[in-house]
Amino acid sequence: MGPATFSDDLPTSLADLLSNTLILRQTAPYLPVSALRNLSRTSRTLHHVVLQSPEAFRYLDLSTVKSAIIPFDGPLDVGGTRFRAERMDEALTEDDFYSGPLRGIFSRLERLYALRNVHTLVLDGLTVTAELIKEFLTEERFNVRILSIREVKHLNERKLQQYLRYAVRPSRPADTPRVKGIYLFGPRDPTPRPASPVTKKSSLSASRGVMSSQGAQIGAEWNQKSTQALNAALTRTEDKWYQPSGKMIPKRPSPEWAEVLQACEGIIAFDAVLCRGPRHDPSKAHGRDATTLGIQHPASFIRPTIATIALGPSGCETCHSCPEGPALFGQSNPSQYPLLSPVPLHGSSLRAAQIPHTLDGSTPPPLIVRCEDCLKGRWCERCHKWWDEECYAGSPVAQRTELQQTELTETIQTDGTSDLLPKQVIKVHMGFCVEHCLIGEMEAGAGSNGMWG
Structure with missing residues (x-):
C-alpha cells in the first residue's frame, strides 16, 4: 500500500x-x-x-460599545431648554432617557434569540438605572448570572437597595433571582493602553518639574509593578484581595449597603464582603460605646460594616492570625469570599468569580479583610502591617484624633513624663507604624517642606 x-x-x-x-x-x-x-x-x-x-454571547461586554454610551451627560432638564432642544416626547421619563441605548441593544439581541444566552454581562462605566437592574433580577427574558456595574452613571443607589431586598425576599419565586453575583463596589478593570511616543506636550510637562518628567513617571510605574510582583510572589496569587493591598474600595460604602449584603447572603454575592472583626459580634464586643473621656472604646460594638481593607494572609504582626479566623477558600462559608477582578471570561458561576488563582497551583492563601473602624490605630497605611485586638489593644493616644495624638506626644516629650506612656507601647501613630514607616514619612515630609518641614 x-x-x-x-x-x-x-x-x-x-x-x-x-x-x-x-x-x-x-x-x-x-x-x-x-x-x-x-x-x-x-x-x-x-x-x-x-x-x-x-x-x-455567553460573555457580553458592552462597556466599550459606542451605541451604549449616552453622549449627553449633563442634567436631564435645565430650565426646560436642553431637554426640549432634543425634540423628545414630553412624556419621556428619566429612566427611559438614560436606559434607552441599553434597552435598544437588548431588544436587538432578543430579536436574534441571543439575549437568553448572555450569562455574564459587563456594563462598567455606562449609564445604568436601578430600574434596568431590577429587570435583570426579575424578568424571565434575562438569564444573566454575573453582572458588572462598576462606576456606572445615574444609578439611584437607594432604589437599587430596595430592588435587591425585594429580589431576595423569603416569598420570592423558586430559582430566583437568576443573578448570582454583582460587581458594584470596586474599580472597573483597566483597559490596556498602547505606549505613546514622546510628544511636545510630554516634553513641556517634563520641564515643569522632576516628578512630572517622563522618566520619573516611568520609574514610579516600575516601582508599582515591582511592589505588585513582590506581593504576588509572597502570597502566591495575583488576586489583590488576598494580598496586603490596603484599601480595595475607593469610596466607603454607606451603612445601608452592609444591611443589603446581609439580606443577600447566600443568594447574591458581591465584590465585597462584611467585616467579621470581633467588634461586630455582640457577644464579644464591649458593651459601652464610649469612655468617660468621650473617646470610643476600642472594643465597643459597631454595626455591620463592609470590609474595605485587604490585610494579606500573614495576619497580625505578633500572632500571625486574627481573632475571627481567616476565610479559607473551599472550607469557610462562601459568603466570606468576594468576587475577584477581572470578571471571569470563560465561566459564569460564583466559583469562577470567587476562586483565587495561585501562581504555582497550590492551595489558595487565607483571606483576612477588615473595615476601617476595626483597624483604627492598629494598621499602618504605608506597609499594611497590623495588630489584632488581642495582641495590641491600642493606647489612649491611638484612640484620639491625629491632632490630639500630636499634642499629647509633644506634651509627653516636653514634660519629660515618657515613663507614663513608654514609646515602645505605641505601635501605630497617625496612621503609620512607629518602628519603620513613621520615621520615613517624617523624613520625606521634611525634605519636601511638608507637614513635618
Whole structure:
C-alpha cells in the first residue's frame, strides 16, 4: 500500500473551528460585539454558528460599545431648554432617557434569540438605572448570572437597595433571582493602553518639574509593578484581595449597603464582603460605646460594616492570625469570599468569580479583610502591617484624633513624663507604624517642606 495522500482533503475552515463548542467558548469573549456581528454576516454557516450557539454571547461586554454610551451627560432638564432642544416626547421619563441605548441593544439581541444566552454581562462605566437592574433580577427574558456595574452613571443607589431586598425576599419565586453575583463596589478593570511616543506636550510637562518628567513617571510605574510582583510572589496569587493591598474600595460604602449584603447572603454575592472583626459580634464586643473621656472604646460594638481593607494572609504582626479566623477558600462559608477582578471570561458561576488563582497551583492563601473602624490605630497605611485586638489593644493616644495624638506626644516629650506612656507601647501613630514607616514619612515630609518641614 502506497503512502497516504491528503491532496483530496479540504482545509479546515473558520466555520469548522468555531463549530467546535470548546473553541468558540474560549475565543468569543476576546472578540468585541461588533466583530461577532460582522462575523455572523459573512456566510450562512457562520451566521448559524454565531447566533444559534449558546457560547457566542455567553460573555457580553458592552462597556466599550459606542451605541451604549449616552453622549449627553449633563442634567436631564435645565430650565426646560436642553431637554426640549432634543425634540423628545414630553412624556419621556428619566429612566427611559438614560436606559434607552441599553434597552435598544437588548431588544436587538432578543430579536436574534441571543439575549437568553448572555450569562455574564459587563456594563462598567455606562449609564445604568436601578430600574434596568431590577429587570435583570426579575424578568424571565434575562438569564444573566454575573453582572458588572462598576462606576456606572445615574444609578439611584437607594432604589437599587430596595430592588435587591425585594429580589431576595423569603416569598420570592423558586430559582430566583437568576443573578448570582454583582460587581458594584470596586474599580472597573483597566483597559490596556498602547505606549505613546514622546510628544511636545510630554516634553513641556517634563520641564515643569522632576516628578512630572517622563522618566520619573516611568520609574514610579516600575516601582508599582515591582511592589505588585513582590506581593504576588509572597502570597502566591495575583488576586489583590488576598494580598496586603490596603484599601480595595475607593469610596466607603454607606451603612445601608452592609444591611443589603446581609439580606443577600447566600443568594447574591458581591465584590465585597462584611467585616467579621470581633467588634461586630455582640457577644464579644464591649458593651459601652464610649469612655468617660468621650473617646470610643476600642472594643465597643459597631454595626455591620463592609470590609474595605485587604490585610494579606500573614495576619497580625505578633500572632500571625486574627481573632475571627481567616476565610479559607473551599472550607469557610462562601459568603466570606468576594468576587475577584477581572470578571471571569470563560465561566459564569460564583466559583469562577470567587476562586483565587495561585501562581504555582497550590492551595489558595487565607483571606483576612477588615473595615476601617476595626483597624483604627492598629494598621499602618504605608506597609499594611497590623495588630489584632488581642495582641495590641491600642493606647489612649491611638484612640484620639491625629491632632490630639500630636499634642499629647509633644506634651509627653516636653514634660519629660515618657515613663507614663513608654514609646515602645505605641505601635501605630497617625496612621503609620512607629518602628519603620513613621520615621520615613517624617523624613520625606521634611525634605519636601511638608507637614513635618
